[in-house]
Amino acid sequence: MDELLAVFVQESREQLQALEAGLIALDRGEHDPDTLNGVFRAAHTIKGGAGVVECDFIVEFTHVVENTLDALRNGSRELSPPLIAALLQCSDHLSDLLDLLEQSATPDAECLARGQQRLANLGNPTTPTPTPTAAATPPVAANSDRHWHISVRFGLDTLRHGMDPVSFLHYLEEMGEIVGLATIYDQLPALAEYDPEGCYLGFEIDYASTADKASIERVFDFVRDDCLLHIIPPDSKVDDFIHLIEQLPETPPRIGEILVQVGALTEKELQQALHTQSQLPHDDDHPAPKVGEILVEHHHVPPQLVEAAAGKQGKLQAGQNHTLRIQADKLDKLIDLVGELVIAGASARLLAREIGQTRLSRVTQIMSRLVEEIRDSALELRMVQIGETFNRFHRVVRDLSHELNKEVELNISGAETELDKSVVEKISDPLMHLVRNAIDHGIESPEQRLAAGKPARGKIGFNAYHDSGSIVIEVRDDGAGVNRQKVLKRAIERGLVSANQSLSDTEILNLLLEPGFSTADKVSNVSGRGVGMDVVKRNIQSLRGRIDMESVEGQGSRFMIRLPLTLAIIDGFHVAIAASTYILPLDSVVRCLEFKDAASDRDYLDFGGEALPFVRLRDLFRIDAPMPPRQNVIVVQYAGQKAGLVVDQLLGESQTVIKPLSSMFQHMRGIGGATILGSGEVALILDVQALVQLAATRETDSLSVQREPAVNQPA
C-alpha cells in the first residue's frame, strides 16, 4: 500500500472515530449544532480524502451519508433514534470499507448489497441518491451547458504534502465534465533555481457540471490553504474574467490567450476585457476597483489576515501545524536505540570507574545525565492520553445496553492520564471484556433496579490515574455485585476448589478470574461463555500488570488494573544476592536498612513501630551461597502496602532498559523482565508485588497444609 493511501486510511479511521463519538453524543440528546457540524465535517473529510486517493467505493458511499448529514444540518430533516442507529451502521460499514482499502481489495457483491441496505435505512427521500454509475458519468446534456471556469495555481509544497495535482482533475471528473483544460507552467523557474520537489503547475479548466460552487470548492479542500483558486460560475459576465485576469500571476495577454484556448472566453470577449482593463485607473494607492463585487470567488488571503479574522479557529489551525505525524515503528526504533545507548553509557561509566580517571568519570557522568534526559524525552513521545480509548466505549455501552434492554450510562474521568502507546493498544481488549461483563452480569434490568431502590439507569465508570510509577485504570459498575455463595458453589462444581476449603473474601473474588469460570445463570451471546475474565487476567499480566477486584453485593463491583507506565525503560535499583544482580523498580523502594537479626526465624521486623513482613530472597530463590556478614532489607511499597526484601548488597540506582523475557517465562511470577548490565551480563528485574504475594501464598499454603492436608490451591 502506498504511503498516501496509508495516511488516508489512518486519518479516515480517526475521522470515523470522531463521527461515531459525535453520533453517540447526539444520541445522548446533546443536540448541539457544533456536534452535528463535527459529524458532517468528519464524513466530508473522509469523502474528500477518498477522492484524492481515488477510492470510488468510499466516495460513493460517503456521499450519501454526507447528504443525510447535510439535510440534518440545514434542518430539512429531523434527528431520530432510528436515524442515528442507521448512521452508526453506515459508520461501521465505512470502517469495513477502509479495511478493504487497506488490504487493497474492493468490496464484493455482498458487501455492496449490505452497503446499499444501510444507505437505504437512512431513508433519504428527497436527495437524489447517486448510484455508482450516476456518479461516474458526466451530467446529462441538458445541464452540460452550465460551464464553470476554474482557475487553480497549486502551491509550491503541494507535492511535498503528498498531493497529486492530477488527482483533483480525476475528482472533478466525477462530478462533471472537463470540457477544456490548459496546463499553466509559467511559474517554472530557470533550471538553476528549479526545485525538483516543488510544484509549479496550474490549471485553467472549463468545467461542465450541475454541482454547486461549494461542492466544486470542496474538491480542492486538501490544497486550499496554499493554492490560488478561482471559481467563476456559469453565465458570469466578462467583468468577472477581467477580475480573474487581474488576480492571476501571469501577464494579462498570456492568461487571456489561455482563457480563449480553454473556451471560457471568445476572442472578441477577450479583446473587450483587455480593453476595459487597460482603461481602469491603476496606481498603488487605488488598485483596480473590484469590478466583480458579485463574484463569489475564493480569494487567496495572506495567512496573517486569516488568523486575525478567524480568531480562535485560526489559532487552532496554527496549533495543528505544530504537531507532526510519525510512523510508530520509527519511534520504536528510536526508543530501542536510546535503550542501547543507556546500556552502552553504563558500560562506559563502569570502565571509567575501573580506570579511576577523574576527568573521564566526570565526562561519563555528564553523558549519563544527558542520556537520561534523552530517554525521558523519547519515552514522552510515546505517551498518549487514555481518553481516546475510553471514549470508544460509549458506542459499546450504547449498543449493548440496547441489545439487553438495559439502561446504562458511561462516566469517564481521568481521560487526560497519559500512558505508553504500546500499553494503550493492548488495554482495549481487556477493557472490552470488563465492560461487556459489567453490562451483561453486573447491571440489572431497569425493573430489578427500581425494585432494589436504585435508579433505573445503571452506571459504568472508567477512571484512570497515576500511582507510584504505575497507572491504575478502574472499571466500576453500580450493578448487582458478586454473590459469594454462588461463586463458591460454581467453583466447587467446576473443581476449582475443594468443598471443605475455606477461602478468604479476596480469594473467592479472584476465582472469577480463573479459567473456565462463569457465574451467569445462562450463557448469552454477550458474555458468559466462561472465557473472558481469565483472558483479561492473562492479557494484563503479559503487560507486567495486575488486576484486582472489589465487590459489594447489591451495590456493584470495581476492577482495578494496575499497569507499568512504560514497557521500555525504568529507573532501577540494583541489588545483589551472592554473585547475581537483581533490579527493583526504583519508585517502589521506600528505604534501605541493615538486616540485623538474620538469625531470627520470624519474618517481620519493627519498622518505625510498624510490624513489617519481609521476604528472604536468598531462600525464595534457593541460592545456596555462603551468607555475607551483612545483609540489607529494602522496604518496598506497592498499592499502599509495605514489605521488606532481604538481599546481600545494595549496588545503587541506574537506568534499566527492559528486555522482554521469552514467552516460556510467561507464567512466572516474581520476575518482571530482564535487562543487560554495563558488563554485558543479563540481570533480572523483580516484580515486587508478585514476589511479596508469592511469599505470602507460600506461608498461607504451608500453614493450611498443616491444617487440611488435601489442599491444592491454584497459584
Next chain:
Amino acid sequence: MAKTASSSTPAASSASSQYLLFLLGGEPFGIDIAHVKEIIEYGQLTEIPMTPDFIRGVINLRGSVVPVIDLAARFGRPPAKIVRHTCIVIVEVSHGEGERQDIGVVVDSVSEVREITTDDIESAPTFGTRIRTDFIAGMARISQRFVILLNADRVLSTDEIAELAALSVKDEAN
C-alpha cells in the same frame, strides 16, 4: 495436485537436508540446520530462580535476552556437565501464529554438518530411546550408528516449557 504427489512419495530419493550433529551425554543427536542460527561459546549465563532444572538461564545475545535449555534435563536425564567443548547452539523455533523465537541449547560438543537423504531416515521406535517419541523427527543411520534427529519445534515448544515452569512454581509452593 503437485503438492499431494510430492508429499505422498517418501521415496523421492533426491530429497535431503543438512543436519547439525552434536553430542549430548556421549550420545549423537542431529537437528535440521534450517533451525540453527549460530553456535556460541558457553558462558555468562544468568540463572532464573524458581524455574525447572532444564531451564539453565538466560544469556545476552547481542542485546537480546535468550533463554538457554539443558536438553539432557529436558529428556529427564541428569543435567549436562559443563566440559571444555560445551557450547550453546542457538536454535530458532516457531511459536504460535508465525512467531519465531531464539532458544539456546546446551550441548557437550558439536561434531559436524552432514547431508542426510530422506531414504536414510527411519521413523523412531515406539520405545527404547528413553526420549519422548514426539521429540524425535526420525532416526538416521550414519556410519553404523543411529543418530536421533530432533523435532526442534516440539522439544523446544515454548508453550509446553511455560506450562512446566508454571507447574514447578506451584510445586515449590507446596
